Amino acid sequence: MKRSLLYIFTIILFAFSILSNLFIFSCNPNNSELKADDTNLNETNEIILRLCAGGDFIPHIRVLKSAATYKDFYDTLNFNGFRYLINEIKPIFENCDIGIINFETPCSPTFEKNHRPFVFNVTKDAIGALKWMGVNVFMLANNHIFDQGRLGFRETIQMFERHNAIFTGIATSKEQAEKPIIMNIKGIRIAIVSFSEFVNNNLNDSNRAWVNIFDLNTALSIIKKYKDSSDAIIVTFHGGVEYANAPLPQHKQYFRTLIDSGATAVIGTHPHVPQPIEIYTTKDGRKAPIFYSLGNFISNQSRGYHIGSNIKLGDTRDVIIANFDLVFTKKNGRWEYDIKNISAIPCWTENIATKNSIAIRTVWIQKELESLEKKIDSCKKYSSHQGLLSELNSKKNLYLKRISRMKVVVGDSFINTNFKSKEVK
Incomplete structure (x- = not known):
């Protein structure tokens, strides 16, 4: 009898287990047969990768002081105040598969205090904060990378390696520096290679420390060498005329x-101000974006700018985040792509100084305007709030003025003041 009951109980338990698994399977909204990686199994699959890129992250002395002022601003993950500098931009970058920034400074512990005008250095907290924001590729080929000499250069590489932070454009040898990084994202191979037009203190040594100095023939040979082993190639270029x-x-x-030689897109930095975006049609009919300059991502430039200033003075505080979607489809066993939703998300470097503190941070204009509108509507209800209302309207007008300026410089159709989650039009 006991054996019969045990047998019946076992059958019931087995049946319940099957039914439960079927129920869980059918109710999983993300279920696609739960394959570890189904991107290579279906010839008709469409995969969308979104790229976001920011311009020059420049740790001017006052930027570092702003970080120090707000080192305990959040309950957790303050990164010694570096989070405060970029916190408002996280919603843009965390929505991207590829997040790129020009990290225009060494990160050298030995020379931690060796920071003066036009000679930069930061602590590891800057790397941590930017990774937290959503950056997963750091452009290090720029004119300030040798600011702390070869030792600082090598320590910078070590700091990035310790923090599992991907970087491009430099290495301890010329051979390694000229190799693009290749990221495998959802089964798609994205190659990224970076160049600088010059460095302030050229300490290049092909066997000890190397920055990719731009040479057209070298760049073309790298693209030719790697375009068949990658599905897309992004080239970044640091150079041009400042301002x-x-x-x-x-x-x-x-x-x-x-x-024309096979690059998917080109992203430019260094002029410290935005420049136009071009959609270039290649000789074989492809359309590719060229972002000639993204301007600064954060800096202390033009801190005296106000709404009555010369409009051009504020250009170094205008921030554009490059944004586009790579839409891949598999044809004849190979991934092919279209580029869609090419735009620039307008942001602004807020720079507020009081007698006792400095508050520098980059803000997303779209979200700032939404917040201001709510505050303005609230203030209108109270006659005693007219002073605050005037202040809020002034700030709103400043943002609208900067958007208009960016439309003139970058191209009206590219400025995206309605950035949303991934969607392909």
Whole structure:
């Protein structure tokens, strides 16, 4: 009898287990047969990768003081105040598969205090904060990377390696520096290679420390070498004329040539101000974005700018986040892509100084305007709040003025003031 009951109980338990698994399987909203990686199994699959890129992360002395002021601002993950500098931009980058920033500084513990005008250095907290924000590729080929000499250069590489932070454009040898990083994202191979037009203190040594100095023939040979072993190639370029709102004619020619040779997109930094976006049609009919300059991502430049200032003075505080979707489909066993939703998300470097503190941070204008509208509507209900209302309207007008300026410089159709979650139009 006991054996019969045990047998019946076992059958019931087995049946219940099957039914439970079926129920869980059918109710999982993300269920696609729960494959570990189904991106290579279906010839008709469509995979969308979103790229976001920011310009020059420049740790001016006052930027570091702002971080120090707000080192305990959040309950957790303050990164010694570096989170405060970039916290408002996280909603943009965390929505991207590829997040790129120009990290325009060494990160050298030996020379931690060796920071002065035009000679930069930061602690590891800057790397941690930017990774937390959503950056997963750091461009290190720029003119400030040797600011702390070869020792600082090598320590920078060590700090990135310790923090599992991917970087491009430099290495301890020329051979390694010229190899693109290749990221495998959802089964798609994205190659990224970075160049700088120059460095302030050229300490290049092909066997000890190397920054990729831009040479068109070298760049073309790298693209040729790696385009068959990757599904897309992004080229970043640090150079041009500082504070110029338009690229040099030779740079336009260089970038178009890179695209014609197989590059997917070119992203420019260094001028400290935004420049136009171009959608270039290649000789074989592809359309590719060229972001000639993203401007600064954060800095202390133009801290005296206000709404009555010369409009151009605020350009170094205008921030654009490059954004586009790579839409891959598999044809004849190989991934092919279209590029959609090419845009620039307008942001602004807020720079507020009082007698006792400095508050520098980059804010997302779209979200700031939404917040201001709510506050303005609330203030209108109370006659005693007219002073605050005037202040809020002034701030709103400043943001609208900067959006208008960015539309003129970058291109009206590219400025995206309605950035949303992933969607392909």
